[in-house]
Amino acid sequence: MLCIDSSGILCLSIIKIMEQQSNKNRIAGFYKDVVKFRKSELINDYVREDYIQHSPMGKDGREGLFEMVEFLKTLPIPAEDAKSPIVNIIGEGDYVVVHLDLLFMGKRTVLMELFRLQDGMAAEHWDITDEQTDNEPIINVDGAVNTTGLSNRTFITHLYSQFKKVAIHHMITDGDYVAVHAELKADKPIALFDIFRIEDKQITAHDFVKQTVPDKMMHNNGMF
Template sequence: MEITNLLAWGFCCIYVCACPAVKANTIMDTLTNKQRILSFYKQIVGQRKVELIPEFVREDYIQHNPTVKQGRAGITEMINYLKTLPPPPAGAKSPIIRAIQEGDLVVTHLDIQFMGKRMAVIDLFKLKDGMLAEHWDVIQAMPDQTGVAITATNGSTEIDVSASATNSKHIVEQFYKAIINKNTAADFIELDYTEHDPAVISSGKSLVSYLSDAPQREIKIHRVIGEGNYAVVQSEFKRGGKSYALYEICRIAHDKIAEHWSVEQAIPDGVEAEKMF
């Protein structure tokens, strides 16, 4: 069964009530953009407070998920749907694993489990004047990783805010430049590098080999977002003539990529790829 992004939002919302505590929306003007997004998850998505949508979301909100309506109407429709589902279980663990912010852009990395299925999700929000203005996302069903030490979403979570985000982004940009130009890229990978992508792990290849050994893969970078020692890549690639959206999170250490997570999703047939970016 195909799991749509709309259902993914629903699954996310069932568990998101336990997301990290943030200040109430009554003092929204004092919150960082990251805190605003976490508050949005908690109050609107988790607690289904439809009445607060105008306080968080711009009227001209742009939705890049082709399965969801534009503007506040799309979010309102989703939250009203969630109200028909059972309430979140008490004490549920937050699905939000990582939250990365650069200026008006906030990325969240989620691990969602529902009815025996596990999904990795990366959301990207753009804010304007402290309100949600745009949203992009990708979702990918994960294989059963019960008992596996390195999973699709576990690993490091703390951001070293003393590290240079500019440097982190530069390293990742240079890595992909080498991949795209078919130059040596192994020098950008830390010796004790940790790979979290199940596809890369099961291939038995390094990340460099995995990305380089597919001559038909056409990669286009749309954004690189950084905070401290983390950099997020939003890209598009083609495999076998099919277009995919790919979001990657890289942790940088000693000026090299030390840890890597990714979520990919096929762009639906009939949807212009550019509209998803």
């Protein structure tokens, strides 16, 4: 790749952007091939053998994904031109966040998933599923304005610091978007995922999901 300046900083920035877009495309391909069209034979192309699962109902490794696809095969396959349930894909470095809004088993379900990729393959996965029966966010900062000149990441980190019982586990920034995977520490901990859009220094959109951490899971990795 051609570097424009002698320091190579611009060249490295371009490489990072290309890698970020490549990871987002890989996850988009996984959803299309494996989730939408149930092509379980392609799981090995997208997912590492030592895949670490944090979703409460999923098993570690590829086994849980093969079981998921077998279940999906019992449901009607969406039409080729059906509206995609993917609302947004946000990526930074090795991490990709997917925001989905779908009708599942007759219920509107909002799902936010986080993937960590390694060498272009999914290596670790977290998710939070919310049937949106309670539309009040834990982190309510709608309309907050960044008057300090801070970066979007620092701005959101500062806002979260006001919620003393909330611990941030992952933060992904991509253009105008900041996605935060966090935990509300309580007797029954709650997993949180918030996606903010920041335009002209103001939060103009806020999507969120929350899920009580279950006592039992299909693995020993926890939700975080």
